[in-house]
Amino acid sequence: MTPSLDHEVSDTSERPVHDLVGVGFGPSNLGLAIALRERRAAGGKAPTGLFLERQERFSWHQGMLLDDATMQISFLKDLVTPRNPASDFSFLSFLHRMGRLHDFINHKTLFPLRAEFHDYLVWCAQRVSDQVRYGQHVVALRPVTRHGKVVYLDVVARDTAGRETVERARNVVLAPGLRPSMPEGVHPSDRVWHSEHLLHRLADLPAAPVHGFAVVGAGQSAAEVVGHLHQRFADLPVHAVFSRYGYSPSDDTPFANRIFDPEAVDAYYDAPQEFKDELMHYHRNTNYSAVDPDLIAELYRRFYAERVRGKPRLQIHNMTRVVALTETDDRVDLTLEDQVSGKQTVLTVDHVVYATGYQPVDIRPLLGDLGHHCVFDAAGRPSLQRDYRIVTDDTVTCGLYLQGGTEHTHGISSVLLSNVATRAAEIIDSIEARRATS
Ligand SMILES: Cc1cc2nc3c(=O)[nH]c(=O)nc-3n(C[C@H](O)[C@H](O)[C@H](O)COP(=O)(O)OP(=O)(O)OC[C@H]3O[C@@H](n4cnc5c(N)ncnc54)[C@H](O)[C@@H]3O)c2cc1C
Structure with a gap:
């Protein structure tokens, strides 16, 4: 039996209703906001949208905006080009606007600096700022019922002062991104960080490091962090710890x-x-546990040069896992286990960076009672239709869409920028098609 909607709100109030409220304003919902704007500009009755973002301003993985880091995707897969190559929200339009188009062409690359792509995203976000409210942490979705059907959703958000606002929507598009993932039993602290927060943590170092750093992981972020720390702390050892034999190249063929x-x-x-x-x-x-071949070559070049000079700072602990971690006021002692011999050694560092990836955000706490009407698999992942609508029972007639956490249903591009532009069009098409038949 389907549980009742315990906290349902009857549709008696006169609250205005948005066609669409977006939760989160990263690249996925930013791409959607631009697509909505372009539909409206093209005429017709395109849906109206409001997006709620918990950060105070637009920001895309700023803790990892390392100076030399480049995009892992062609700039042609920006927020709009695959959907509308004539859009003036393209990365090329941005370059033109910045007066850098010719310089970029002469650069002969498809892969701009991540910092430059961040500037592009900020430029786009500023141009659709009328559709966004920042500093709004969405804490709940409340079903609004009429004759026993959930016709709208009330999106409840809290600002930094704890003030609550409610926005009513015919459709909600969740795009909360991914959350940093640490190994079981490891908790972030002043000395133990996830790579997501690297630059912020380095900016707030309590004291100059003296022992060096350990970086756990063998993916792109891990290799980037190793390269960054090795360059930035030119007298200190940087220990790369991973189970593989060596960094493996990402397949970009x-x-x-x-x-x-x-x-x-x-x-x-x-x-x-x-x-x-x-x-x-x-x-x-x-995409996973793989590193850009140029970065592998660069790390190896440094590793070998240090061996020639007899001063190895970049230390590779391959086929190795961390089996214990002890943190004191002034250091971290890591117990490393060699996975071939089983031998354990203790490594002392100032800080440990876990570049151990991300997990989809669990949306069930946000859904509350509404979750009882949505279909989840045994692993707690939502079932989705091809149009990114979460599968519900027929009590729910409003639209609940998910961008990002759909790798299990829509494949490996779900968590990347690759399909942000086309996916936005598919979601708007779906909302418009449902409106036409309701
Ligand atoms: C270091 C790094 C580099 C990357 N580089 C690339 C790359 O080169 N190419 C590529 O294709 N992909 C890359 N990615 C993958 C990345 O997931 C995507 O680029 C992109 O961030 C996905 O966008 P999104 O909007 O779905 O999620 P996110 O960018 O994570 O945005 C989600 C937003 O939702 C907000 N939010 C979450 N919950 C709430 C809530 N309850 N209320 C209000 N707001 C909320 C968050 O604050 C955030 O702003 C990279 C990822 C990382 C970590």
């Missing part, structure tokens, strides 16, 4: 890259679960 195309989303969505798992296994190294 053209046939494999097609896994990020919109057509691949259709194929993945339609595939039986066993084949979904196989596809993910074949192409994991396009």
